Amino acid sequence: MRNSKVSVRGMFNLNGQELTLERIYSEKWTKKKGSEEAEFSGNVTEYSINGVACNATNFKTKINSILDEDRFKLITSSSYFNTLKWQDKRNLLIQAAGEPSEEEIIGDNEDFKRLLSYCTGKTMDEYRKEIAAKKKPIKKELDEIPARIDEARQGIIDKDWTALEGMIKDRETMIEELERRIADENLRVQEENKDVNSKIQALYNEIAYLGKKKDGYREPI
Numbered sequence: 001m002r003n004s005k006v007s008v009r010g011m012f013n014l015n016g017q018e019l020t021l022e023r024i025y026s027e028k029w030t031k032k033k034g035s036e037e038a039e040f041s042g043n044v045t046e047y048s049i050n051g052v053a054c055n056a057t058n059f060k061t062k063i064n065s066i067l068d069e070d071r072f073k074l075i076t077s078s079s080y081f082n083t084l085k086w087q088d089k090r091n092l093l094i095q096a097a098g099e100p101s102e103e104e105i106i107g108d109n110e111d112f113k114r115l116l117s118y119c120t121g122k123t124m125d126e127y128r129k130e131i132a133a134k135k136k137p138i139k140k141e142l143d144e145i146p147a148r149i150d151e152a153r154q155g156i157i158d159k160d161w162t163a164l165e166g167m168i169k170d171r172e173t174m175i176e177e178l179e180r181r182i183a184d185e186n187l188r189v190q191e192e193n194k195d196v197n198s199k200i201q202a203l204y205n206e207i208a209y210l211g212k213k214k215d216g217y218r219e220p221i
Contacts, residue, residue, distance in 0.1 A: 010076060014066065021063070022048045078211035093203045100199065111191050118188070131185050142178050145171055 005026040012019045024046040029038040047059035054062075063072050073080040074092070081089065106112035119127045149171050152164065 012066075018050075019066075020048075020050050021059070022051075023059070024048075081207060081211075089204070090200060093200060093207075097203055100196075105196060109191075115188050115191060128189060131189060135182060135185060138178050138182060142175060142182075145175055 005024055007022060007024040009020060009022040012021070026044050026046070027040060028042050028044050030041040031038040045056070047054050047056055049059065049062055060069060063069050066072070067075070081092070084092070106116055122130070149168060152167055152171075
């Protein structure tokens, strides 16, 4: 439907003072010169504070004077949380529910205890970054090995075949060892995150439930 408008209005009571914020999203239709019919030329967003039109900058400034804009969106929109990056979601959940200690995460899990032994004097994040830094040169070395094997094979004329086959076998053994080391490091990181992700998912579910419960009690505007 042409010229349709969608508006969102919030009415607030701030220390006894009423405040109404409204945003209207509408279509813009323009009739070009020589044309009988108007054509769709985009969308327009209008803002108002207590019924007085204003621009987007003033609208955001007003919101920020009351509450940080991101927190305002979290309070007024039950779907905003799901649009955030996982790092921001995690930080918000930790602020709301607290962060479990490494001992709480590990519990009686022997694999986790073994993982913690590798982290002496460093945090899990520091250890994760250390593993990532170690994996990079290993991966580079793995990528270079096929080229080295090809180079060795190209130079086998008048060479000792037994020695060359031994070199190839050594390189293939190196590949297997490096791949095993990468797999071991990946497994350690996965095990570290498994329990944390489970607890974070439980908090996500609780937030979703509370959001639905809040929407059920919200009075129509």
